[in-house]
Amino acid sequence: MENYLLLKAAILTEGIRSDHESLKEVGTKYKEQNHGLFGWDFENHVNMKLPDDFTLPDGTVVQYRLNSKSPYNVKKNKNKLKLYFNENEICEVKWIERPNYYNNKTTNDNEMIKIGQIGGKDCLFFCFQNYCSNFKENKQCKFCNLVSTSKTYNSVIRKKDVQDIGEVTAAAWSEGSVNHVNITGGCYINEQEVTIVSEIIESIKEHTGFERVPGTILPAPAKGDDIQRYYDTGIQAIGYAMEVWDKKLYEATCPGKSENTSHDEFVTSIKKAVKIFGEGNVNIAMVMGLETKDTFLNGIKTLSTIGANVIPFVWAPNPGSKLEGHRAPSAEWYTETIIEAADIVYENKVPPGTENHCYLCDGNSLLHDALRLKGVI
Ligand code: SF4
Incomplete structure (x- = not known):
């Protein structure tokens, strides 16, 4: 086979x-x-x-x-x-089949496709604000092409309306194949972010009847009391986009982000988030392929011991990022490394959290697939 x-x-x-x-x-x-x-x-x-x-x-x-x-x-x-x-x-x-709601409009007359999109087969994705302040001073993460993508395609509404998000969620769920939401604000570093997220989750609850919304909120790194506030919004899981585990490489790769959140602050906040949201309900996004196998796996070990899940996206250089024109590691490197990562996650018995994010959600990570080979679905 x-x-x-x-x-x-x-x-x-x-x-x-x-x-x-x-x-x-x-x-x-x-x-x-x-x-x-x-x-x-x-x-x-x-x-x-x-x-x-x-x-x-x-x-x-x-x-x-x-x-x-x-x-x-x-x-x-x-x-x-x-x-x-x-x-x-x-x-x-x-x-993959195109959802019917992609043809519909909200009551505000906005095209639903420009508000929320389906990732993979079953994950409804919202970026409520397509903006990142790190580009202003040329301190964006070296792999990121948010601004260039937005300028090239101009295909979504940059700042989404809370009511529209609720309507799109109801429309998407009614088709029967969506199981989770994934909500982010790009990198919307703003004290008001938790308030906006709270309004969004409330709108989703109103339109769907959920008591707790299955899925993940991935805000600018949540710290201190904000973690409890995010939990109180009614979303089931929280995400942290840590990107690179190695401390020095993280600072070099993500100059703007690391000024706002250090490696150690991430780890402290993730520990706190696991206590509040529960093991398996904290998802750490990493960009896999920028650091050595050793440091990547060290990250997997520490995060698994804490009880957090990792979603490592397979990096390949994309247009408009500072790493455009570079090359990714080989497919063999990715495969060997992810199999070792899956062993670590499996041995640490991290709850898979598949009600929030699963192998059908998006096609750019390998860890769910490697865990599936071990019977974790
Ligand atoms: S924080 Fe980094 S990865 Fe996220 S949107 Fe900004 S530049 Fe891109």
Whole structure:
């Protein structure tokens, strides 16, 4: 059987391309990219609709990252989509269905697609404010292309209305395939953030009837008493975008963010968040591939011991970031490292927190897939 973990790592680090026929129903029958926050392709594709993600035969979800030079390519063949490495057929793939609400508008007459987008098969994503103050002084994280993506595609409403978010949530949930929300403010460093999040969660509760909303809020790093305030909003899990575990590399990679939140402050806050939200309900976003295997795994060890989950995104250089034109580590490196990470998480018995984030949520991380091989779903 094909090693789908390795195949996913290879597609994420090499990118993918498709023939004209296979893209015909993208944006009508199948879900297209909408660039809700970052751009993950190797090259921009204004005016070209591309799939957001797709599935491999074992159900693995893979993010679509365009690279017109990639050896991985999809062709339509007898009504099926086939994945090839150059001319050699590997397996069938399937684009993911487009949600119906993408065609609808809110009562404020805003297009729902510009407010919340589906990640993978079941995660409703909102960036309530597409803005990050770190770009102002050229102190953005070196892998980040938030501003360039927003300028290139201008595809979403930058500041979303609370009522609109509630309506989109109700519409998305009514279709039966959404299981979680993922809410972020880009990097909205503002004392009012917790108040805005509280209003958003209230609106979601009103429109859906949830008592606690399944999913994750990922604000600017929550510290001190704010952690309890986020819990009191009624969201089930909280996230911390720590990005890089190695202290010095974190400061070098994320100059603006590290001025506001040091490595040690992250760890202190995460410990507190686990006490409040419970083990398995704190998700740490890391960018995997920027640091050594050793320091990355040290991070996995410490965070697992604390009882936090990690969502390590597979890094590949994207346009508009400072690392544009660099190369990611090999697919083999990613696969070996993530298998060791899964062993650590498994041994520490961190509750998987799959009611907040699961392997169907997004196609740019490998840890859920590696844990699935161990029977953790
Ligand atoms: S904090 Fe870093 S990763 Fe997040 S939006 Fe700002 S520059 Fe990008």
